[in-house]
Amino acid sequence: MQNIKLIREDFPALSRNINGKPLIYFDNAATTLKPKSVVAAMDDYYLNGAxxxxxxxxxxxxxATDKYENVRKICQKFINARSEQEIIFTSGTTLGLNSLALSLAVQKLxxxxEVIVSAMEHHANIVPWQLLRERKGIVLKVLPMNxxxxxxxxxxxxxISPRTKVLSCVMTSNSLGTINPVKHITAVAHAHGLxxxxxxxxAVAHGSIDVQDIDCDYLVFSGHKVYGPTGVGVIYGKEEKLKALPPALGGGDMIFSVTWEKTIFADGPVRFEAGTPPIAEVIGLGAALEYFMALGSENVERYESTLLKRAQAAVKRIGGLRIIGEAKEKVGILSFVIDGVHPHDIGTLLDGAGIAVRTGHHCTQPVMAFxxxxxxxxxxxxxxxxxxxxxxxxxKLTEIQKFFST
Amino acid sequence: MQQSEEELYKQLILEHNKKPRNFGTLKPCTHLAEGFNPLCGDHFWLYLNCTDDGVIEDVKFTGEGCAISKASSSMMTEFAKGKTLEQALAMGELFHKLVKGELREGEGQEGLGKLKVFAGIWQYPARVKCAVLAWHALRAAINNEKQASTES
Known part of the structure; x- marks a missing residue:
């Protein structure tokens, strides 16, 4: 990694003190901090135009239109899409997955x-399909994990059976850190026409994403997990898929013409962007992705991996600690439990030392149950x-374990 | 540990967390309620056996949760045993005020006894619901509601 000290100066939150201690922000999987350039880009839009x-x-x-549309090109580069026409702006991963579920339900379910998801999905990739199960009688199948x-x-x-139509799978688990072999999974699914x-x-914040290499039909991500603002996300769809896909939402901006008898939809990604979009947030996302790409996703991946290995090796020396999620391929996410110490007590005591971590089920209750x-x-x-x-x-973790075991 | 954390995790709380009183089940029982904190995952079941004239003869709890929720459940059951349902409900109200930092000087402080150990918890807003979960469950059990959630 380049000069960490200089990088840290881009994130003013990192110079805060929490409970009299310098903030250590280890809750990046929930949301990342934002560099000044992201806030500046949004400020510029709001203060000089809006x-x-x-x-x-x-x-x-x-x-404003130029700035907004330019971010489509930045996103295209970020995930290596064929064209910026394949980039749809939405409010985040959750709305992205919900709208894809609704559109596909109309189109082909x-x-x-049957729809297949994996055993390590976030609730955002479980509940929309369960809603379709209730409303349309689809069958939800689960690809197991070890x-x-x-x-x-x-x-x-x-x-996969002849009735299986869709596979929706997480690329990187938020609670385990596992990197899934999505290219292989996609190839198997495609061989059966899914x-x-x-x-x-x-996945977006921890490495490079190449949608052409994965060859998936759709891919969804949120801006706030990759150093951008909340309230914005992206749906990628192959151009030929998007042309045939009915929109989930209707409204202004997504139409070519409207009469009482019939509406003709606009072409391209705006067909899926009903209503005034989160313009400032899209502009902020553009700044975030440019910041991230300037660092180099390989550098980020390599550096975070050294932090993970350092942490994993050290915590193994703590009595009664068990790492949850020990996949061979992992991003910098360390989930664990300690015998006799509840995660919330750990979270409160770490906060007392200025360290922000996440405690709970991480919106993956089936993973916790497993x-x-x-x-x-x-x-x-x-x-x-x-x-x-x-x-x-x-x-600090070592101290906490001792505190509860004596 | 810092002083402020020792303020939260007092010895009495740690001790009840490690060796919870009245831990187990009562079957059959006259009252039963589930206490659930969906955001944290704290999850307990509370069993009461009451006499016809409304005295809590026996009380037990089982389940899983953080040190605060477990110690609070343990100390709640200690308090409730032998009390009338009215006394238990009244103490629940007082305890709520205590953990939210809303209890004024002289307002029933003396009746709280050991429960005063939770007085500092209002400084940890994210943890207040851990402390009150057992008391939510107690109220639910007495009112014959099956479930108490910290999110309703």
């Missing part, structure tokens, strides 16, 4: 048709974290 897009002939509207937290992809083929959706919410635990403590790392922070965290 016009609506796509509908004015005046200068401010044209400027009938009573008795006790290391790796998907048992060898069982995928057997899970539509493939990839939930990349947790491991037979109610919750974990999760430390998730970013490029702005340091080895010294990791060491201090392990030291």
């Amino acid at each position: 016009a609506n897009i796509h509908r004015g002939v005046h200068r401010l509207s044209i400027e 009938s009573h008795g048709d 006790d290391k937290g790796e998907l048992e992809t060898q069982h995928l083929e057997a899970l 539509e493939v959706i990839i939930d990349a919410a947790q 491991f037979g635990i109610p919750a974990t403590t999760r430390a998730s790392f970013s490029f702005y974290n340091t080895p010294e922070e990791v060491d201090f965290f392990v030291e």
